[in-house]
Amino acid sequence: MGRIPIGPIIEGGKKAGKIIKENHKEITAFISLLSAGGKVIKENTVKKKESNKTEEKLPHRKVRYNQYKKILMELDSQNRNELFQYILEVEQFIQQIKNEENKELGVKKPIHKNRIKNWNDILIQIKDKMNAKDYLEFIKIYNNPNYHSEYFKGFERVVEKFKKLNNREKYDDLLKYIAEITNRSIEQIKKDFSLTD
Known part of the structure; x- marks a missing residue:
């Protein structure tokens, strides 16, 4: 197996860490927003399935x-x-x-x-x-x-x-x-x- 140069990976990790550190609030808000949106979608899907099952039974x-x-x-x-x-x-x-x-x-x-x-x-x-x-x-x-x-x-x-x-x-x-x-x-x-x- 060939060797993978580790230097570029470390540099990329440092840049990503720096971006995360500088934009911590925005990233946290975005993740919270995605999480809440996913939760709402999941809840709506469950409710829709339940109401469809109820109507199918009637x-x-x-x-x-x-x-x-x-x-x-x-x-x-x-x-x-x-x-x-x-x-x-x-x-x-x-x-x-x-x-x-x-x-x-x-x-x-x-x-x-x-x-x-x-x-x-x-x-x-x-x-x-x-x-x-x-x-x-x-x-x-x-x-x-x-x-x-x-x-x-x-x-x-x-x-x-x-x-x-x-x-x-x-x-x-x-x-x-x-x-x-x-x-x-x-x-x-x-x-x-x-x-x-």
Whole structure:
């Protein structure tokens, strides 16, 4: 084996030592920062793995149910299309539970009834929000025929029919149409739209 010259290694070690000695505070802070960053990354990775395992264990409907509890807080910012999609999905889940209830033994009936009740509670809130938002948009369109509703995007025919009925001399058909879509009483609609005789 050949000899390795030790002189350059010693010189390099002295230079490194001098740099470390002169920049001790910065190097210590940098190492602490790297250590803390590594710790945070490790903690986040562990938390993410744990939450993924928890969600993987939960059935899809249960995951969606938990998501819907959060969605209910954000219904004001949703348009009609989004609300309608939520209604369809929740109705589908309710039907799935009813189908499961019919297939399984009577022992699980209370569990299924409770699930149906929970999903119905969500469905009612979404439908009520959609009815309220529909009603408010109709009032805006009624008061300003040039008003463009972003809320009704994808449901332009609903607005077209409303405008068509609004251009007639008699308001009976308009009142029935609004009542049908929003589940409001005709008396309330007359009052809110200033259509009293």
